[in-house]
Amino acid sequence: MRPMNPFSKKQSGSDPAPSRWSYRMERLWLTPAFRKVVRVGMPSFLVVAMVGLYVTDSDRQRVMSEKFDEIRRSVEERPEFMVKLMAIDGASPELNSAIREVMPVDLPLSSFDLDLEAMRKQVESLDAVKRVDVRVRAGGLLQINVEERVPAVVWRGPDGLELLDVGGHRVSALASRAARPDLPLIAGEGANADVPEALALLERAAPIRDRVIGIARVSERRWDLVLDRAQRIMLPPRQPISALDRVLALNEAQELLKRDVTHIDIRNPDRPTLRMTSDALASMREMQGIKVKNN
DSSP, X not given: OOOOOTTOOOOOSSOOSOOHHHHHHHHHHTOHHHHHIIIIIXXXXXXXXXXXXXXXXXXXXXXXXHHHHHHHHHHHTSGGGEEOEEEEESOOHHHHHHHXXXXXOOSSEEGGGOOHHHHHHHHHTXXXXXXXXXXXXXXXXXXXXXXXXXOOEEEEETTEEEEEOTTSOEEEEOSOGGXXXXXXXXXXXXXXXXXXXXXXXXXXXXXXXXXXXXXEEETTTXXXXXXXXXXXXXXXXXXXHHHHHHHHHHHHHHOGGGSSEEEEEOSSTTSOEEEEOHHHHHHHHHHTTOOOOOO
């Protein structure tokens, strides 16, 4: 059955043959694509054009935007999406207070308004924080899990006393050395960059631990082990642990550190040098028959 052609005209009885225009439209109507355009495309275009004219009106756009915002806020501010409490686990009381001070949130607040990544970075910027995880838990709880840096040494640096962890990262400032007598003391510019080596040397010096005051970085390249009685063990920049072992062996065999020496210079392991106190040096020279001039 031939499809009805809306463009066809009723033919007169005198001339049954269609006109050229009517014939062309008849052929065009028999084309499936053309029928699809007329039946689907044109109505769709008219609908889209009418909707476009409607929504391009500035007043209507403002009304629709306000309505959309109203719907969105009504969903975001539902009780099940509101964050009312904040819990911090793994932090000391001092760090807990510091975290609450830097957190840019004023609860209660919708969970949609929380930038958890920005909050994580804000907390992680604190010196005492090693790692942090921030998430929203069921029941409207903002959970912050903190891994706190553990102080390993006291560093006497250019800015005063500071607590450092085993990696040399700053933990916090320290008011006085007496506040943390349990931690070893390191000193000197650049000492914070080699905390693991300093701790290894201090651990190796366990046999004379009761005499160790601290360890000092010299010229940012080597260490001096500082003892009481104003004694120093001057270590080389390379293989300082082996050099310290030699000094400890000499001390065990000959009680070297009980003598009147101020410096044990082992920067050249092949030629260790002792520096004696002025009184010991004078006594030794007298024993050798060398007259010492007194100023």
